[in-house]
Amino acid sequence: xxxxxxxxxxxxxxxxxxxxxxxxxxxxxxxxxxxxxxxxxxxxxxxxxxxxxxxxxxxxxxxxxxxxxxxxxxxxxxxxxxxxxxxxxxxxxxxxxxxxxxxxxxxxxxxxxxxx
Amino acid sequence: xxxxxxxxxxxxxxxxxxxxxxxxxxxxxxxxxxxxxxxxxxxxxxxxxxxxxxxxxxxxxxxxxxxxxxxxxxxxxxxxxxxxxxxxxxxxxxxxxxxxxxxxxxxxxxxxxxxxxxxxxxxxxxxxxxxxxxxxxxxxxxxxxxxxxxxxxxxxxxxxxxxxxxxxxx
Numbered sequence: 001x002x003x004x005x006x007x008x009x010x011x012x013x014x015x016x017x018x019x020x021x022x023x024x025x026x027x028x029x030x031x032x033x034x035x036x037x038x039x040x041x042x043x044x045x046x047x048x049x050x051x052x053x054x055x056x057x058x059x060x061x062x063x064x065x066x067x068x069x070x071x072x073x074x075x076x077x078x079x080x081x082x083x084x085x086x087x088x089x090x091x092x093x094x095x096x097x098x099x100x101x102x103x104x105x106x107x108x109x110x111x112x113x114x115x116x
Numbered sequence: 117x118x119x120x121x122x123x124x125x126x127x128x129x130x131x132x133x134x135x136x137x138x139x140x141x142x143x144x145x146x147x148x149x150x151x152x153x154x155x156x157x158x159x160x161x162x163x164x165x166x167x168x169x170x171x172x173x174x175x176x177x178x179x180x181x182x183x184x185x186x187x188x189x190x191x192x193x194x195x196x197x198x199x200x201x202x203x204x205x206x207x208x209x210x211x212x213x214x215x216x217x218x219x220x221x222x223x224x225x226x227x228x229x230x231x232x233x234x235x236x237x238x239x240x241x242x243x244x245x246x247x248x249x250x251x252x253x254x255x256x257x258x259x260x261x262x263x264x265x266x267x268x269x270x271x272x273x274x275x276x277x278x279x280x281x282x283x284x285x286x
Binding site for chain 2: 003004006007010053054056057058059060062063064065066067069070071072073074076077078079080081082084085088089092095096097099100102103104106107110111112
């Protein structure tokens with residue numbers, strides 16, 4: 001079921017994204033000056049390149065995000081099945097979330113969430 | 117109809133996979149990896165393994181690739197081209213992947229695959245959720261709660277390690 005519509009959607013998406021690029025490439029006015037190559041045409045002047053080394057601290061955010069991402073995956077089947085189980089399912093997920101919340105509290109206390 | 121979609125996504129997976137390993141710009145390699153992962157998710161959806169597809173999208177496309185991009189951003193010369201592969205490395209890579217492919221094909225082609233006779237129901241998200249929360253009929257409540265402790269341990273571990281590391285860096 002639905003594979004035909006998926007195929008239609010695939011080609012429709014391809015067409016819309018492609019058509020916008022091709023049509024704008026065909027009809028856009030051309031003007032050449034160095035300002036056009038700047039990341040921002042108006043605003044603050046950029047300093048250096050965009051490919052700089054980031055602080056190690058940012059990696060921590062990505063790691064914590066990944067762990068909560070995994071937690072989110074478990075919420076999905078839970079949300080679908082909760083109707084058949086009622087309060088028990090609610091309590092089970094509550095325990096699950098409280099244990100994970102301890103991790104968030106720990107991260108907060110340690111200052112891992114501080115944006116430096 | 118399914119066959120057409122399958123071939124489209126297979127070509128996407130193969131092409132993006134090849135671009136991932138041959139691209140000399142590391143950001144492009146990461147983006148091609150993202151495309152590969154998304155195409156694999158599309159194959160899962162095509163086989164109606166909805167939950168697996170969602171996991172693939174959320175964890176791999178949303179999490180792992182972002183983590184890899186972050187790791188790339190942490191290196192100091194991420195903007196420069198990667199060095200071209202020497203003959204030695206190319207030969208070694210071909211030998212390794214060739215061996216892997218041979219073993220894989222040998223195992224698959226050595227087996228006789230016959231279509232099953234019984235009705236097969238794809239595990240729906242509702243079934244997975246039911247099994248996860250069931251207290252009585254061989255459910256997986258205890259493993260489910262144990263997972264949260266595992267995640268907690270992972271979180272505490274990465275905070276401890278990363279904080280120690282960033283303190284020595286500053």
